[in-house]
Amino acid sequence: MASFSTTATVDDPRISLGDDGILPPVRGGGDDGSGPGMPDYATRLRRARLGLLVALTPILMLFVSFSSAYVVRQGLPTLDPRTNALVRDWIPVTLPKLLLINTGVLILSSVFMELARRQIRGQASLASAKSAPGVSVVEQIRIPWLSMTFVLGLVFLFGQWAAWRQLAANGFYVATTPSSSFVYLLTGTHAIHLMGGILALFAAGIASLLRRSVATRSIVVDVTAWYWHFMAGLWIYILCLLEFAS
Amino acid sequence: MATHEFAAQESHAHAGPQGFIRKWVFSLDHKVIGLQYYFLALAAVFVGMFLSLLMRIHLVAPTAILPFLGDIKPETYLTLVTMHGTIMVFFVLTTAPQGGFGNYFLPIQIGAPDMAFPVLNMLSFWTTFLGFIVMLAAFFVAGGAPLHGWTGYAPLSALQSAGPGEGLGADLWIISIAIFCIGALMGALNFITTTLDMRAKGMTMMRMPLTVWAWFVTAILGLLAFGVLLSAGILLLMDRNLGTSFFVPLVTINGQLTGHKGGSPLLWQHLFWFFGHPEVYIAILPAMGMCSQLLSVFSRKPIFGYKAMVYAILAIGLLGFMVWGHHMFMSGMSPYTAFAFSIMTMGIGVPSAIKTFNWLGTLMRGRIRFTSPMLFAIGFVSLFVSGGISGPFLAQPVLDIQLHDTYFVPGHFHLIMGVASIFGIFAATYYWFPKMFGRMMNESMARWHFWFSFIGTYAIFMPMHYLGMAGMPRRYSQMTEVSYLHGLIPLQKFITYAAFVTIAGQLIFLVNLFWSMFKGKKADDNPWEATTLEWTTATPPPHDNFGGHTPVVHNGPYEYSVPGAPRDYVMQNDPEIKPAH
Numbered sequence: 001m002a003s004f005s006t007t008a009t010v011d012d013p014r015i016s017l018g019d020d021g022i023l024p025p026v027r028g029g030g031d032d033g034s035g036p037g038m039p040d041y042a043t044r045l046r047r048a049r050l051g052l053l054v055a056l057t058p059i060l061m062l063f064v065s066f067s068s069a070y071v072v073r074q075g076l077p078t079l080d081p082r083t084n085a086l087v088r089d090w091i092p093v094t095l096p097k098l099l100l101i102n103t104g105v106l107i108l109s110s111v112f113m114e115l116a117r118r119q120i121r122g123q124a125s126l127a128s129a130k131s132a133p134g135v136s137v138v139e140q141i142r143i144p145w146l147s148m149t150f151v152l153g154l155v156f157l158f159g160q161w162a163a164w165r166q167l168a169a170n171g172f173y174v175a176t177t178p179s180s181s182f183v184y185l186l187t188g189t190h191a192i193h194l195m196g197g198i199l200a201l202f203a204a205g206i207a208s209l210l211r212r213s214v215a216t217r218s219i220v221v222d223v224t225a226w227y228w229h230f231m232a233g234l235w236i237y238i239l240c241l242l243e244f245a246s
Numbered sequence: 247m248a249t250h251e252f253a254a255q256e257s258h259a260h261a262g263p264q265g266f267i268r269k270w271v272f273s274l275d276h277k278v279i280g281l282q283y284y285f286l287a288l289a290a291v292f293v294g295m296f297l298s299l300l301m302r303i304h305l306v307a308p309t310a311i312l313p314f315l316g317d318i319k320p321e322t323y324l325t326l327v328t329m330h331g332t333i334m335v336f337f338v339l340t341t342a343p344q345g346g347f348g349n350y351f352l353p354i355q356i357g358a359p360d361m362a363f364p365v366l367n368m369l370s371f372w373t374t375f376l377g378f379i380v381m382l383a384a385f386f387v388a389g390g391a392p393l394h395g396w397t398g399y400a401p402l403s404a405l406q407s408a409g410p411g412e413g414l415g416a417d418l419w420i421i422s423i424a425i426f427c428i429g430a431l432m433g434a435l436n437f438i439t440t441t442l443d444m445r446a447k448g449m450t451m452m453r454m455p456l457t458v459w460a461w462f463v464t465a466i467l468g469l470l471a472f473g474v475l476l477s478a479g480i481l482l483l484m485d486r487n488l489g490t491s492f493f494v495p496l497v498t499i500n501g502q503l504t505g506h507k508g509g510s511p512l513l514w515q516h517l518f519w520f521f522g523h524p525e526v527y528i529a530i531l532p533a534m535g536m537c538s539q540l541l542s543v544f545s546r547k548p549i550f551g552y553k554a555m556v557y558a559i560l561a562i563g564l565l566g567f568m569v570w571g572h573h574m575f576m577s578g579m580s581p582y583t584a585f586a587f588s589i590m591t592m593g594i595g596v597p598s599a600i601k602t603f604n605w606l607g608t609l610m611r612g613r614i615r616f617t618s619p620m621l622f623a624i625g626f627v628s629l630f631v632s633g634g635i636s637g638p639f640l641a642q643p644v645l646d647i648q649l650h651d652t653y654f655v656p657g658h659f660h661l662i663m664g665v666a667s668i669f670g671i672f673a674a675t676y677y678w679f680p681k682m683f684g685r686m687m688n689e690s691m692a693r694w695h696f697w698f699s700f701i702g703t704y705a706i707f708m709p710m711h712y713l714g715m716a717g718m719p720r721r722y723s724q725m726t727e728v729s730y731l732h733g734l735i736p737l738q739k740f741i742t743y744a745a746f747v748t749i750a751g752q753l754i755f756l757v758n759l760f761w762s763m764f765k766g767k768k769a770d771d772n773p774w775e776a777t778t779l780e781w782t783t784a785t786p787p788p789h790d791n792f793g794g795h796t797p798v799v800h801n802g803p804y805e806y807s808v809p810g811a812p813r814d815y816v817m818q819n820d821p822e823i824k825p826a827h
Contacts, residue, residue: 054435054439057473058434058476061477065473065477068517069492072510073510078496078507078508079496079507088508174490175491178491
């Protein structure tokens with residue numbers, strides 16, 4: 001049984017609508033979140049990371065589903081109409097060595113991405129320190145980790161395309177054998193997702209050019225970095241699947 | 247009322263965009279996006295109903311020449327089956343309860359000013375809209391729309407030359423579903439992030455309305471299921487257009503080898519139904535949440551067993567991913583596997599029964615107000631039980647093998663997944679219309695609509711169970727000339743007449759909806775005397791939902807008839823109710 005007492009409470013105004021949708025809602029959009037009625041930096045960062053974590057789930061399910069199909073298809077026999085016997089049509093594909101170089105490029109890009117994330121996070125901390133009275137901060141030369149990641153991402157994609165060319169030169173096209181179908185499918189789908197990361201890096205660069213606040217850029221770079229690391233991990237998984245489960 | 251408390255500080259409110267395009271077309275406001283989803287589903291449901299009418303006409307008069315359309319060929323009948331199922335499942339049952347009402351009311355019910363990612367929210371709607379346009383485009387390309395059923399079974403769906411409509415029309419069908427998946431995933435991302443991260447102070451998970459729980463779990467199901475459907479769609483497109491053989495075995499068409507070999511049609515079925523069964527709950531869970539909400543509001547009682555209801559939603563969601571094989575008993579699966587799927591399927595009966603008994607427990611000794619939303623909520627319970635009770639029949643492989651390809655199955659799933667969910671949509675429409683449009687819907691028209699729909703639904707779908715038990719196969723276009731089915735033709739005719747009357751009854755709803763928007767009686771902020779947060783704000787809600795404030799929540803969502811309270815309901819942001827010792 002419950003009883004009832006009086007005194008109502010209403011909180012102060014706190015949050016309002018967002019401006020860009022990639023980031024969490026912020027009134028006015030794009031500053032450091034210090035004004036009234038806006039979520040603070042930590043809230044925005046937490047929300048963006050949570051959104052990313054949720055967004056990675058269906059990507060994971062997509063590749064789990066492909067992997068499941070890979071394993072099932074590998075074990076299926078087919079009828080040979082000439083001999084009327086059941087045979088296997090799964091011809092293992094020898095992967096181009098170039099894929100190993102591409103893997104190195106992607107891992108290196110992931111390292112650069114992490115350095116970029118830490119760099120801009122440091123800048124965000126400095127920005128808040130600079131706003132304190134009597135504090136002066138000496139700017140250091142910044143290495144353009146983000147741009148280097150962007151370039152390495154493009155190099156990786158170019159490398160994947162070159163690997164496709166090598167596969168085709170060796171006679172493995174999309175429909176040659178189910179194993180080559182999966183090679184093109186998995187590498188292609190991964191490449192499309194990585195392009196999403198490259199677009200996010202591009203967006204971070206644009207945000208920098210537009211002189212958006214360091215807090216906003218920091219959040220963009222932070223979630224892009226985690227996405228990028230996920231893509232690197234995913235690529236290593238794909239490579240292992242294609243190499244060791246073929 | 248809390249609204250008045252807010253009124254003093256209206257100046258803090260965040261004004262929305264004023265231009266027509268930003269306000270109503272490419273809006274970032276979750277409420278406008280919710281309405282966009284709702285009206286998209288409304289357009290889709292009338293397309294879907296029209297297709298079903300053509301099917302019903304063809305079944306009883308296969309040689310009839312229809313005005314403008316001519317005669318319906320057997321392959322056209324299969325096209326109608328395919329497009330009716332696809333449009334209804336994706337663009338109505340998935341779109342309206344989740345995209346429509348979920349978008350509009352989830353943020354308000356948890357005390358948030360908007361979804362977590364407004365632009366993503368807008369994109370999710372326009373992606374879904376694009377998917378619908380692509381789906382409709384399949385009717386107008388060479389060969390027409392596909393005929394492989396909404397389940398798109400391979401190899402029929404995987405070969406361009408497998409039949410009329412399996413060319414470009416089938417490609418568009420797959421692309422449309424892939425686009426829909428992407429839109430649904432963007433929506434799910436927003437729902438989950440918003441629910442977890444944007445709840446108002448005091449809105450603990452266990453104070454969330456059951457509608458929010460239902461939308462939240464539905465979003466999780468969508469997040470896990472749509473990625474798998476998307477993967478299956480990509481593989482199917484590759485089989486059709488790039489010559490791969492994921493789903494196509496060695497087959498010939500007209501004596502010619504197709505060039506494919508070694509693929510497995512069953513692989514498609516596994517991937518499809520891994521999505522397809524959770525999809526049933528994606529359609530029905532929001533309706534369950536709405537039903538729970540409404541039964542409590544209009545019984546003036548707390549929902550019976552709130553925690554049990556929450557756990558039941560979670561259990562249904564979890565079990566929903568473990569039972570896809572029951573759609574494939576006919577595929578020749580191992581009896582041991584079938585047994586496992588059968589047991590798991592019947593296991594879903596437990597949380598479903600918990601929900602049903604709790605609904606009945608809520609109604610028991612309630613001071614029931616038989617308003618139109620309540621009628622549809624009770625109608626939902628009735629349809630859920632009637633449709634659900636045949637589930638354990640079909641869950642048994644031995645019975646399923648007899649019944650699977652008969653009318654028994656359409657009777658079952660239309661009751662439980664189709665119309666029950668639609669009743670949830672109707673209930674929600676009548677309930678939330680005052681909040682959305684600031685006016686009440688006409689109650690007399692609503693009651694007429696209810697009785698047409700309720701009686702009509704049973705008249706259409708209960709006889710289908712008898713047709714199935716008598717052995718009438720589904721999917722066949724012409725059965726009037728089959729001698730052993732002659733005795734069942736009158737029943738088919740009865741169903742067709744009932745369908746005409748029931749669909750005519752839906753016009754009452756349509757008239758009421760649009761008439762009430764402009765001419766309905768002005769609504770108060772809380773016309774139903776309900777407790778959840780959407781009823782604490784203005785009608786319609788301001789752009790940022792609470793006029794610049796964030797409500798503080800002190801109570802659960804279903805505090806009705808609380809002893810000592812000044813009225814028979816305590817709103818969520820009212821002073822805290824303390825347990826009496």
